[in-house]
Amino acid sequence: MQDLGKKVIYQIYTKSFYDSNGDGIGDLRGIIEKLDYIEKLNVDMIWFNPFFVSPQNDNGYDISDYYQIDPLFGTMEDFEELQSKLEKLGIDVMLDMVLNHCSTEHEWFKKALAGDKEHQKYFYLRPAKEDGSLPTNWVSKFGGPAWERFGNTELYYLHLYDKTQADLDWHNQKTRDELVNVVDFWCKKGVRGFRFDVINVIGKARELVDSNGENERALYTDTPVVHDYLKELNQKSFGKYPDSITVGEMSSTSVENCIKYSNPKEHELSMVFTFHHLKVDYLDGKKWTKIPFDFMKLKQILTKWQLQMATNGGWSSVFWNNHDQPFALSRFGDPVNHREKSAEMLATAIHLLRGTPCIYQGEEIGMIDPEYDGIEDYVDVEAINAYGELLAQGYDEAQAFDIVKSKARDNSRVPMHWTRGKNAGFSHGTPWLRPTDQERINVEDELAHGEIFAYYQKLIALRKNDDVIACGGFLPLLEDDEKVFAYVRTLEASGKANARKILVLNNFFGEKYEVRIPDEFCGKCRVVISNYERDFCYLGEVLSLEPYEALAVEI
Ligand code: GLC
Numbered sequence: 001m002q003d004l005g006k007k008v009i010y011q012i013y014t015k016s017f018y019d020s021n022g023d024g025i026g027d028l029r030g031i032i033e034k035l036d037y038i039e040k041l042n043v044d045m046i047w048f049n050p051f052f053v054s055p056q057n058d059n060g061y062d063i064s065d066y067y068q069i070d071p072l073f074g075t076m077e078d079f080e081e082l083q084s085k086l087e088k089l090g091i092d093v094m095l096d097m098v099l100n101h102c103s104t105e106h107e108w109f110k111k112a113l114a115g116d117k118e119h120q121k122y123f124y125l126r127p128a129k130e131d132g133s134l135p136t137n138w139v140s141k142f143g144g145p146a147w148e149r150f151g152n153t154e155l156y157y158l159h160l161y162d163k164t165q166a167d168l169d170w171h172n173q174k175t176r177d178e179l180v181n182v183v184d185f186w187c188k189k190g191v192r193g194f195r196f197d198v199i200n201v202i203g204k205a206r207e208l209v210d211s212n213g214e215n216e217r218a219l220y221t222d223t224p225v226v227h228d229y230l231k232e233l234n235q236k237s238f239g240k241y242p243d244s245i246t247v248g249e250m251s252s253t254s255v256e257n258c259i260k261y262s263n264p265k266e267h268e269l270s271m272v273f274t275f276h277h278l279k280v281d282y283l284d285g286k287k288w289t290k291i292p293f294d295f296m297k298l299k300q301i302l303t304k305w306q307l308q309m310a311t312n313g314g315w316s317s318v319f320w321n322n323h324d325q326p327f328a329l330s331r332f333g334d335p336v337n338h339r340e341k342s343a344e345m346l347a348t349a350i351h352l353l354r355g356t357p358c359i360y361q362g363e364e365i366g367m368i369d370p371e372y373d374g375i376e377d378y379v380d381v382e383a384i385n386a387y388g389e390l391l392a393q394g395y396d397e398a399q400a401f402d403i404v405k406s407k408a409r410d411n412s413r414v415p416m417h418w419t420r421g422k423n424a425g426f427s428h429g430t431p432w433l434r435p436t437d438q439e440r441i442n443v444e445d446e447l448a449h450g451e452i453f454a455y456y457q458k459l460i461a462l463r464k465n466d467d468v469i470a471c472g473g474f475l476p477l478l479e480d481d482e483k484v485f486a487y488v489r490t491l492e493a494s495g496k497a498n499a500r501k502i503l504v505l506n507n508f509f510g511e512k513y514e515v516r517i518p519d520e521f522c523g524k525c526r527v528v529i530s531n532y533e534r535d536f537c538y539l540g541e542v543l544s545l546e547p548y549e550a551l552a553v554e555i
Contacts, residue, residue, distance in 0.1 A: 005470035019427035028074035094193025124158035143385035183237035259314035321360035326411035348550035
């Protein structure tokens, strides 16, 4: 078993990391050129977004060949070189396995289209209803119906995402065997980390029926069979390697299911990514809305998940950012007046939780959402569809743009800012997505005189060196406080009468704030980390926190 609590994952969106050949798209050789930067962070594993062969309709999440590197990003030799250089640095590779669906350009789909009955069973093909309407009323997560005509036949195929991403039918043993072969191929190449894309939607109900508008997700999410399929995948592929680490991306899931997915006794996955805590700026649960985030809800969700996962042997990857989310600093911090302090506070709130932290490229230098002025700047199919749907709902162009700007996935997909120069030092060509703000935020200046990167280094070192952070339990504190997210990490220390305790306080707002410290925590203490360089050894009844202050003390 891996010591998951001592590890930190770094996510690289290859397309936007560093472009070595001037075509405007980041590539594997670009990552190799930046290894000295990555080394400085001292992370344990890098999750790479998919760089397999793909028509790129959903930026690589539409895979047409699971066994090859897309020439856009490089060659298999480049991958092997990157892998061996990372190994020398003690960094493992985590590959992104998109097994819920494949591209309609994949040979399985092409064979199915050509009439091959065996391959037709790899997909969900259904006839229209008697009245001629689509097989079910399900909607695609990227907008529009979830069904598309299967060539010029009378059938339709299911796509929960883009129409070029056909859902694979996992009920078919042959499909599952093919997918086991994919994972096994990469295991044999020495890969030990896998992130499984939207893995909890692989088990659609056997009979596909209309939703009543409310139960749609339940018809294909977290069904009991997902657990069976994961156990099988584990046993036949990565589970053969005791040092493997897996994380499942869970869409609209429940804590009960996540405990099962990640409890080692179940032999499914090592950990889960969940998103409830990021939906606190959604109006009525809808993504394409714009409202300030609900701090109390954020606290409640993080607390609930921490407690229940800990009590029941589950394990989460803890994170704010990824390639599907706008930068957390733009959502929950103050990038204008308190960029550094709010970036550090957010990092502290997440990194000291129980779980395995995952850092998304750029957050360690305090990157923020780009300043685009028109919908033409966005590339993502989801953003473009959403803009059209908002207009159709009656929003005017300015309103629709304002909403898209606040939620688009392109926000975090913006190229990494390396320098303040042209194209943020990302590419000699024209970047596929336009960087903005690089004069203010870039790696070169950050390493020379910024404080965020150095603070991340401290948080990462803490996780490796402090067992309370790595393996301790979680207790909520000051649950009703409307400004501070506070919690306690605890660990029974062998041979000592009292458990070790670390108190973590995060002021989520831009004003000074006096927080009341419960009696049991007052007294002698040691500062574990602080983003205001605090140095004291006694905690009194009232502590005045600075704007966006984060502080952890051992009591
Ligand atoms: C996951 C990926 C996202 C992708 C979707 C469909 O949510 O993170 O980028 O579009 O799955 O594969």
